[in-house]
Amino acid sequence: MIVVIATGLAAFVVPNLVWTSLRTDPRYVPQLFLGLIALIILFNVYILEQKREVNRTRAQLLRELMESAKAKETALVDPLTGVFNRRYMEEIFPREISKASRSGSDLSLIILDVDGFKDINTKFGHFGGDQYLRDVATLLKKTFRGSDTVLRLGGDEFLIILPETSNKQAVRAAERLSWETRWWNQAGHAKYELSFSSGVATYRKGMDMKEVLDKADKDMYRVKIERQATRHAAESQAWMLEDPGQSAVRSSRKKDVH
Incomplete structure (x- = not known):
């Protein structure tokens, strides 16, 4: 995650620093586009991983809530008669x-x-x-x-x-x-x-x-x-x-x- 954040910061800072030299040297344009594509891919991977983590946390919380509700219901029900x-x-x-x-x-x-x-x-x-x-x-x-x-x-x-x-x-x-x-x-x-x-x-x-x-x-x-x-x-x-x-x-x- 730290690498992704650092890459994101670089995406905003580096272009401003080197844009003048890049305009004068077209050889760096392909590398710039490749770097941007790599950044987009890394960012999407990060977002997907975060989404999966949120879903895992949500599922865990849901399981715990269901288990808690079931335990409470069991404590309120007579085991012999079911009422x-x-x-x-x-x-x-x-x-x-x-x-x-x-x-x-x-x-x-x-x-x-x-x-x-x-x-x-x-x-x-x-x-x-x-x-x-x-x-x-x-x-x-x-x-x-x-x-x-x-x-x-x-x-x-x-x-x-x-x-x-x-x-x-x-x-x-x-x-x-x-x-x-x-x-x-x-x-x-x-x-x-x-x-x-x-x-x-x-x-x-x-x-x-x-x-x-x-x-x-x-x-x-x-x-x-x-x-x-x-x-x-x-x-x-x-x-x-x-x-x-x-x-x-x-x-x-x-x-x-x-």
């Missing part, structure tokens, strides 16, 4: 709250807790439990909109963030998920059936992330308790309506045990 994780929730949810607060738009969320996940693990093993969670995640991604964000909070808990969604719309979305779950179970995709309890909460101006999550969590446990009470009531009613002969047999077995 976003709690870390991403802590990043995106405050942004959605800020957006809803500024624009006055609705923001709701649905929190899900798998029913009897411990029994699933006991019956089908940890591999079966992992597949169960993957099936839940797949169903959630299929059911909700592309603008919604599906996350796994950890364990058997999932969260769906629904921007520009009122409380009534979020409740309907949760009902739609219930229908999708019934259809999935009826299709017999697996040896188990998917079952989970859900809670809905809607952001109100002035609330922070924890308050919205706590509200959804309380709603979910309310639903879970109500479902358990309904199931126990149904079991009790079935016991009362049971065939008298079967009741006698069962009572006899109980006496034998005692």
Whole structure:
């Protein structure tokens, strides 16, 4: 590069110094033209080399940016289910709250807790439990909109963030998920059936992330308790309506045990 720069300087300085002698001696004209051609060639080679160097640097930076983006994305995704994780929730949810607060738009969320996940693990093993969670995640991604964000909070808990969604719309979305779950179970995709309890909460101006999550969590446990009470009531009613002969047999077995 130094040689090229020196040659370039010479191209400007030398002609002014020797132009008078060159005009009087035509023998130097061919050498002058050859020197200019050589200078042009060297300059073009230099430009091409610089361009290649810029392209190499740009490609390297692009690779590093892509690797950095991939590493960041990997850190924000749950490796088991392929949906976003709690870390991403802590990043995106405050942004959605800020957006809803500024624009006055609705923001709701649905929190899900798998029913009897411990029994699933006991019956089908940890591999079966992992597949169960993957099936839940797949169903959630299929059911909700592309603008919604599906996350796994950890364990058997999932969260769906629904921007520009009122409380009534979020409740309907949760009902739609219930229908999708019934259809999935009826299709017999697996040896188990998917079952989970859900809670809905809607952001109100002035609330922070924890308050919205706590509200959804309380709603979910309310639903879970109500479902358990309904199931126990149904079991009790079935016991009362049971065939008298079967009741006698069962009572006899109980006496034998005692």
